Amino acid sequence: xxxxxxxxxxxxxxxxxxxxxxxxxxxxxxxxxxxxxxxxxxxxxxxxxxxxxxxxxxxxxxxxxxxxxxxxxxxxxxxxxxxx
Amino acid sequence: xxxxxxxxxxxxxxxxxxxxxxxxxxxxxxxxxxxxxxxxxxxxxxxxxxxxxxxxxxxxxxxxxxxxxxxxxxxxxxxxxxxxxxxxxxxxxxxxxxxxxxxxxxxxxxxxxxxxxxxxxxxxxxxxxxxxxxxxxx
Numbered sequence: 063x064x065x066x067x068x069x070x071x072x073x074x075x076x077x078x079x080x081x082x083x084x085x086x087x088x089x090x091x092x093x094x095x096x097x098x099x100x101x102x103x104x105x106x107x108x109x110x111x112x113x114x115x116x117x118x119x120x121x122x123x124x125x126x127x128x129x130x131x132x133x134x135x136x137x138x139x140x141x142x143x144x145x146x
Numbered sequence: 147x148x149x150x151x152x153x154x155x156x157x158x159x160x161x162x163x164x165x166x167x168x169x170x171x172x173x174x175x176x177x178x179x180x181x182x183x184x185x186x187x188x189x190x191x192x193x194x195x196x197x198x199x200x201x202x203x204x205x206x207x208x209x210x211x212x213x214x215x216x217x218x219x220x221x222x223x224x225x226x227x228x229x230x231x232x233x234x235x236x237x238x239x240x241x242x243x244x245x246x247x248x249x250x251x252x253x254x255x256x257x258x259x260x261x262x263x264x265x266x267x268x269x270x271x272x273x274x275x276x277x278x279x280x281x282x283x284x
């Protein structure tokens with residue numbers, strides 16, 4: 063891993079089109095501004111990890127399990143969602 | 147075109163049914179080509195089946211089954227199909243769907259993407275089944 067030190071208001075460029083700037087440093091928290099083309103996916107690492115885990119688990123599904131779940135879904139289709 | 151999947155066996159389909167996911171599925175970025183199949187036995191599940199890895203398939207569901215007015219953000223364009231990935235648990239009643247990062251398929255260009263919604267309105271682990279009022283053991 064490349065390690066660089068940056069102060070408040072300083073930036074890092076990655077390639078020609080990604081700029082990362084330190085916007086503020088306060089109480090052990092760094093606020094970072096990112097400029098990047100639309101097609102570049104920018105994510106908090108922990109969210110990526112969580113979705114990765116969830117997808118990996120999903121990929122293990124057997125058709126048999128889905129058939130059982132399908133049966134249960136038909137029995138009790140949730141009537142709307144109170145949670146939203 | 148023909149493809150053999152571990153679960154669904156031999157599949158035969160037209161080339162123009164192939165869906166391209168330029169960025170793959172999150173965590174599976176190397177797999178970019180899929181087909182979407184409707185398996186009669188397990189409907190309403192649909193399956194996103196990799197045609198590069200014979201072990202890889204994802205069960206998908208229509209999010210409207212869980213949230214009637216589900217909106218996949220402003221990136222939900224016309225003529226697109228929005229589906230969510232189901233995670234089937236060993237204890238089937240604990241299974242969940244990921245409403246936070248839907249799979250969007252553009253029907254015309256036959257491309258797809260798993261996006262992540264910025265706002266945390268929808269849960270990453272939304273229960274597949276509404277929990278009963280009093281838990282039943284057994």
